Amino acid sequence: MSPATIRATGDVLLYLNGVTVSFDGFKALNDLSLVVEEGELRTIIGPNGAGKTTMMDVVTGKTRPDTGEVFFRGNEDLTRLDESAIANLGIGRKFQRPTVFENLTVLENLELALAGTRGTWRTLLAKLTPERRERIEATLSRIGLTEHSDKPAGALSHGQKQWLEIGMLLIHDRQLLLLDEPVAGMTDRETEATAELILDLARDRTIVVVEHDMAFVRSLGAKVTVLHEGSVLAEGSIEHVQNNLRVIEVYLGR
Numbered sequence: 607m608s609p610a611t612i613r614a615t616g617d618v619l620l621y622l623n624g625v626t627v628s629f630d631g632f633k634a635l636n637d638l639s640l641v642v643e644e645g646e647l648r649t650i651i652g653p654n655g656a657g658k659t660t661m662m663d664v665v666t667g668k669t670r671p672d673t674g675e676v677f678f679r680g681n682e683d684l685t686r687l688d689e690s691a692i693a694n695l696g697i698g699r700k701f702q703r704p705t706v707f708e709n710l711t712v713l714e715n716l717e718l719a720l721a722g723t724r725g726t727w728r729t730l731l732a733k734l735t736p737e738r739r740e741r742i743e744a745t746l747s748r749i750g751l752t753e754h755s756d757k758p759a760g761a762l763s764h765g766q767k768q769w770l771e772i773g774m775l776l777i778h779d780r781q782l783l784l785l786d787e788p789v790a791g792m793t794d795r796e797t798e799a800t801a802e803l804i805l806d807l808a809r810d811r812t813i814v815v816v817e818h819d820m821a822f823v824r825s826l827g828a829k830v831t832v833l834h835e836g837s838v839l840a841e842g843s844i845e846h847v848q849n850n851l852r853v854i855e856v857y858l859g860r
Contacts, residue, residue, distance in 0.1 A: 649828050698783050710758065712754050783813045
């Protein structure tokens with residue numbers, strides 16, 4: 607499928623074709639091709655070193671591919687843009703470890719995120735406009751932290767910090783969310799709540815989840831892509847990939 611074809615169909619949001627990334631001779635991505643449709647919830651799994659993080663690095667502009675194409679919305683060539691330009695297109699990434707301002711309140715974290723700056727206190731000193739306050743309150747409600755808005759972010763549980771960071775992406779209305787192991791280190795209840803949150807968010811945006819927790823992957827009920835040695839090994843429902851002999855061999859080390 608060429609970018610021209612994608613523009614014609616209009617339903618493909620993210621398109622990677624023949625992407626290769628090498629580090630000191632090691633191919634972190636090896637001729638990787640991946641298509642994510644608009645409005646899709648996709649889970650990506652694979653053993654350590656399969657290329658999951660590098661794939662997200664390429665999409666967000668942190669790493670340049672040696673070869674291959676990466677297009678967003680059919681005609682935005684992500685390989686030619688820097689990280690901030692890619693974020694401005696509507697692509698947001700949440701890393702495995704939450705990066706929030708622990709000394710600031712939950713509300714203040716969202717205020718700074720909405721202002722689009724992490725280097726000034728003027729944002730916190732300025733009076734919130736009704737429109738901005740409404741946007742923050744709507745985000746707080748969606749991530750389940752309304753009752754914690756005045757609490758320092760450092761006092762939140764690990765799961766709540768993850769939700770706050772997701773909220774910091776939502777407040778910019780990112781339409782493609784890349785979530786890296788969102789339930790790592792969470793309690794069972796937090797994991798369940800995170801699945802509910804992701805399924806809710808998937809109603810109005812596109813989400814790619816990289817995860818190791820297979821029970822969590824199953825709870826999302828989404829299409830699964832299995833990466834191995836930098837390329838796609840298998841793709842389909844969780845039942846399909848778990849019964850794939852090559853996937854079984856890779857995961858069991860046979």
